[in-house]
Amino acid sequence: MYQYSLETPQEGFVDITGQVQKAVRDSGINEGTALVFVPHTTAAVTINENADPDVLHDLRLALTELTPKLPYRHGEGNSPAHLKSSLFGCSQLVPIVNGKLALGTWQGIYFCEFDGPRRRNFQVVVQGR
Structure with a gap:
């Protein structure tokens, strides 16, 4: 499991695609999934246009x-x-293909802050082969 911290705005979206891709790269997994989990009750994670x-x-x-x-x-x-x-x-579950997140052309992964500003955490669990 990979754990990341970030400083968030009062309310808004923080692009965390790069950190999730780094976890995939560091894991050495070529085919599988990446689970992104936010352990907070006033924050979330989503995939949307970037x-x-x-x-x-x-x-x-x-x-x-x-x-x-x-x-x-x-x-x-x-x-x-x-x-x-x-x-x-x-949480969001993203496929991994050829060692990379299999996101669509315009997609990014966003940490969603609804009660900040705060120091927040999120976790990435990479599974596969």
């Missing part, structure tokens, strides 16, 4: 609309962050 930054802007805008300010009961006041984390999920 060519046009407007896509990430639009995702943030839509998430704000999907998680409005309501009379939530959670005492910390960050219920929208928990909801966003659940909508995206805490």
Whole structure:
């Protein structure tokens, strides 16, 4: 298992594709899968377009609309962050082909911060042959 740390913004997306690819390269695995896991309840991981930054802007805008300010009961006041984390999920599984992540042309892997800024962690587990 490979563990990484990062400093996150207040809310937003951090491209972690390079770190995940490094874990694959360091593992020596040529065919298999890479599991990316985020061990936080107000953060997540997603795969989406990495060519046009407007896509990430639009995702943030839509998430704000999907998680409005309501009379939530959670005492910390960050219920929208928990909801966003659940909508995206805490893991992604990516195929490895010829020692590289088999992502689409425009895809990148993003750490999603919904309750920052914080020092966060994510893990990469590489399996295969």
